Amino acid sequence: MKRFIGFVKKEFLHIFRDYLTMIILFGIPAVLVLLFGFVISTELKDARVAFLDLSNDGTTHRISEKICSSGFFKRGASLDSFDDIESALRSGKARAVVVFGNDFERNLIREGRATLSVITDGSEPNVATQTTTFISAIVAGFNADLAGSDSPGTLLVQPEVRMFYNPLMKSQFMFVPGLITMIMIMICALMTSITLTREKEFGTMEALLASPLKPVQIILGKVVPYFFLSLIDAILILLLSWWVFGLTVKGSLILLLAEVMLYILMSLSLGILISSKAKNMQQAIFGTLVGGMLPTVLLSGFIVPIDSMPEIYQWISAVLPPRYFVVILKNIMIKGTGFLFIWKETLILLLFTTGFIALSLRSFKTRLQ
């Protein structure tokens, strides 16, 4: 045991002494969280608003002018029909569409009330909410002006959120589970496969194998530091998202950490497997990027929802462990569900872990013989 502790200590020294490793371990996760967070919850400024003005009268002109001169919005295209709304939002030419119905001014004068609709894109929930709130506020200001004028009346804002790309209303914190999934596999799989192949490449692995340390001890000794550092990383991401963006975990924290540990184990065993096959560091890095990072980013449902992928990608996604971890995290963090809802995914991760370990043990043995 004392031998083992000395060996683990050496591994920590490697990590703490290499500033690149430290940056990958702690710098990149922090930057990613802040970057994703701020990109998503950026303040509304100069967002383009398109108008569908079916009345085209003095009042609608005054309202649209007021919206566009508020500093939050810029005037976008003027649409001709309801059919144009979707394409304007989809193409990103407009963040929101304001619709004035027929006889807007007349309704306002005759009935003392008129309704305008604000249509926003639900795939960017933050922008959608803010746009609706701001336009409502601007219209409320207009109402106040009207009250003091000779033709008092009330304008009503009817917000309407259209869901494009994102039929289920996503939380604005959807990026955190995806980010944890990506960062964990990056650190665990990439770093372990690099550190193990580095020993091979520098010839120090032979000296270790010729020593009384058992192969299992060598691998564990190399992996244990990364287990703890990854766990610290996961906690760091959660804390950052909480401090900076106010994300709170809805479900059980203990369950969350347990699942994170399972996922770390899975990623570590993937890293060990890759390093047992790779001959040098380039192969290891390439293997981890292609086998771990890319599929995680593209196919785990982090960026593109799995349901909207072509069927073949859905099948590929089914054999990628990160996909299940994203589901687990979303359930615990955002929906707040318990273990009963995620035991299947947990079991799948467990199976992947044992599979990876069994495979790497086998390839390690054949190499020794």
Next chain:
Amino acid sequence: MEENIISVRNLVRKFGSFTANDNLSFDVRKGEIFGFLGANGAGKTTAVRILCGLSKPTSGEVKIAGFDIYRETEKIKRNIGYMSQRFSLYEDLTVAENIQLYGGIYGLPNRLIREKQAELLNRLGMTDVRNKLIAGLPLGWKQKLAFSVAILHDPKIVFLDEPTGGVDPIARRQFWEMIYETASGGTTIFVTTHYMDEAEYCDRISIMSEGKIVALDTPAALKRIYQAPSVEEVFVKIARPSKSLL
């Protein structure tokens, strides 16, 4: 002196249909410097890896320090030291950290590691650089340090796999002085090398060719048998690759 510390009988190691070690049999006596020579690809490294417990033979009997290679690898590893041509030091650790690491891996008590470290640094004249990273040391120093680390746990046998590759003649000379000193303390030295002048320093040498041991004796006896002025000539006479290649 006549006690055999390594005993190899009919060692065979095959990789698929290729036979890397073809029926090797030899003994190494306690306290001797045994040179293991052979052209590139003759099967030296394969044999050394087997003797160190890094890989298993296909068949044959091997005893290292009285322990069986199949069943007692643990005990063998505790009793041998190993230094490869790549020195096995960690470049991003300091001199002292490398010593402590290997001392720890071999299970030496902390107090003993401290004593040995002080003594070793003093002997190598490296006390001043003990907190410097290995990466900044000259090759000759690394080599001496690697050797000292390999014998830190007082092994009965130390395996040196082409230990002098890439260092200058003076450093090589100093290195061999260290080897002599260690051997005179009763440690057996098993060394593979390309340098034929180094082979002259050995008590006995074996020459491998195409997986077989083709000669094994003292350098003086080999020179007499093959009527050659130097071990180098002996080597050229017997260890050249198969005639079909010429």
